[in-house]
Amino acid sequence: MKSRYSLVAAATAALVAAFVVAAAAFGSSSSTKLIGTTGANDAFKITLTKGGHSVKTLAAGTYTFVIHDGSTIHSFALDGPHGFAKDFTTVPFKGTKTATIKLKAGKYKYYCKAHESQMFGHFTVH
Numbered sequence: 001m002k003s004r005y006s007l008v009a010a011a012t013a014a015l016v017a018a019f020v021v022a023a024a025a026f027g028s029s030s031s032t033k034l035i036g037t038t039g040a041n042d043a044f045k046i047t048l049t050k051g052g053h054s055v056k057t058l059a060a061g062t063y064t065f066v067i068h069d070g071s072t073i074h075s076f077a078l079d080g081p082h083g084f085a086k087d088f089t090t091v092p093f094k095g096t097k098t099a100t101i102k103l104k105a106g107k108y109k110y111y112c113k114a115h116e117s118q119m120f121g122h123f124t125v126h
């Protein structure tokens with residue numbers, strides 16, 4: 001016959017397992033959102049914001065990039081340390097793309113691939 005303790009242990013293990021699953025699900029959906037905008041109304045303008053403010057520094061970690069590409073002549077690319085390079089959108093693409101990115105310490109530059117010398121911004125990850 002099972003002891004009272006083993007039943008409690010089994011119930012506790014089930015609860016812990018449920019909690020771990022819930023925590024994992026919550027964690028994957030709770031990464032900080034960054035909003036990138038390029039070429040809205042075909043303007044030669046690119047921005048990256050968090051909570052409505054231009055991104056200048058970020059803590060290392062995982063972020064969800066939501067990129068709004070408003071033009072078929074602009075794109076949104078990101079370069080970073082250790083050879084990191086990501087093209088969120090291409091020049092002919094127009095629309096919205098979302099990607100989850102793990103940012104490491106270092107300097108990053110976001111820019112439009114077609115107009116890199118005039119459409120760019122920088123931020124630093126600590």
Ligand SMILES: [Cu+2]
Pocket residue numbers: 039044073074075112113114115119
């Ligand atoms: Cu451009």
